[in-house]
Amino acid sequence: MSAETLTLRVQFPGLAGGWHYLDTAATAQKPQAVIDATVAAMGRDYATVHRGVYARSAEMTLAFEAARRRTAQFLGGREDEVVFTRGATESINLVAQTWAQDNMKAGDRILVSTLEHHANIVPWQMLRDRIGIEIDVCPLTADGAIDLEAAEKILDERHKLVALAHVSNVLGSVLHVEHAAKLAHNVGAKLLVDGCQAAPRIALDVAAMDCDFYAFSAHKLYGPTGIGVLWARREILEDMRPWQGGGAMIDRVTFDETTYAPAPQRFEAGTPMIIEALGMAAAMDWLEGVGLERALRHERELTAVLRRELAARNDVTVFGPEDSLGIVSFALDGVHPHDLGTILDEEAADGTRVAIRAGHHCAQPLMDHLGVPATARASFGLYSDESDIEALLKGIERTRRIFG
Structure with a gap:
């Protein structure tokens, strides 16, 4: 975690305990201010x-x-x-x-x-x-x-x-x-x-x-x-x-x-x-005060990293454009998004837990267009960093092992 992100992250009491929160598109955590x-x-x-x-x-x-x-x-x-x-x-x-x-x-x-x-x-x-x-x-x-x-x-x-x-x-x-x-x-x-x-x-x-x-x-x-x-x-x-x-x-x-x-x-x-x-x-x-330009740049960078990591897997479908902003929706072959979300929320051996959103995201016509009942969605905030992506990827690997 960069010193810059850590300085921001400690301002959010809801992130205490090493929780990897990737559901900011649903609702953002609140800074102490x-x-x-x-x-x-x-x-x-x-x-x-x-x-x-x-x-x-x-x-x-x-x-x-x-x-x-x-x-x-x-x-x-x-x-x-x-x-x-x-x-x-x-x-x-x-x-x-x-x-x-x-x-x-x-x-x-x-x-x-x-x-x-x-x-x-x-x-x-x-x-x-x-x-x-x-x-x-x-x-x-x-x-x-x-x-x-x-x-x-x-x-x-x-x-x-x-x-x-x-x-x-x-x-x-x-x-x-x-x-x-x-x-x-x-x-x-x-x-x-x-x-x-x-x-x-x-x-x-x-x-x-x-x-x-x-x-x-x-x-x-x-x-x-x-x-x-x-x-x-x-x-x-x-x-x-x-x-x-x-x-x-x-x-x-x-x-x-x-x-x-x-x-x-x-x-x-x-x-x-x-x-x-x-x-x-x-x-x-x-x-x-933090800077909207910084928010835009930071979330674009994280989105690009996650999209690249997921696209490298042959068992994941990533939705949306390459220049998507702050949000990555994907599907893991043979695993319902709700199952993935549940397993990610279970404490791993290293103590990490990851929160993503799984479902139709109040966009059922879009799900019909994509040809899926639901997607898994990871979304970033200013407090997010590459450790959240790493935890998510490890969680996907653990889910894949569970599902064979």
Whole structure:
């Protein structure tokens, strides 16, 4: 383990004991700085926001809105374009149930891709069942990237929305967002980007990417669970109706009529995720302090090493492009991924245990495309290094011996 990685790794209490954690794409471990920020917010500094006239409530309100500004800075957007949600899934559902339902009609079309997470498929199917839109599926290139040349041929003026993953949670393939935005805008469609796997690895600039909606979850970004972000262009948010009613999102309520707060507050009904917002801001501070360029380089290097090692075996199939980012999905001949994952988690003779993800990764249409029921998936974080790869490879060898 390099001294640089060790310095980072010791900041993560969840990695104590030599555990080899290779499931960061599902959820990242938390650095002590984030843990400390959430503990302080829940204890010493805790108060409600937006309502109290006492000093601590005012201070917490300032901290909460500072977290919104921090998020806008992280994205390259404006503060009044950032909506706090429970996660990327809720962010996409918010768009489906407000903007899409109000701006689409029967016969209009949405374009998604073969590799999308269920959270970027099911909300559009629900919308289809409610109002009669149609869903088109963009195919993948031979190596597992979204085929934007095919997308250009599919798109026409009937398409109102293109919804694509920035980085595949199964294949690690990276979308050229600027190109996708140009294709969508050429036919008058909006572009929604699922950025869950990109936000921890790629420096984001929504203005430069020219997308219309961007969604991600904090827990994949070394932050807490229970909070995510929907970024949308200001002019789009201003025209979107609220989707939930309650406190905090109102201007004035009478029994005859209610008027609503301006965006983004009108999309945040009820007491917000105060502790989680401060934890997410701390995670952004920590990640940018380490450096997103460093994260990108580090995870690309580890991905390349693991892909090379697995490809050298004649009993392993590796999925996705050679330049996949931070994620390696594979299949071991004759061994179900669940069996591999279980054996890897059993303590080896040298005391090591390895955590990977095994299953369809909430991407069953992609599994159908790959012709497998499931894959094994190893995914990296800034705390990962080649010792994790070595432990995984030893675990694969041990599994092969068990299965003969």
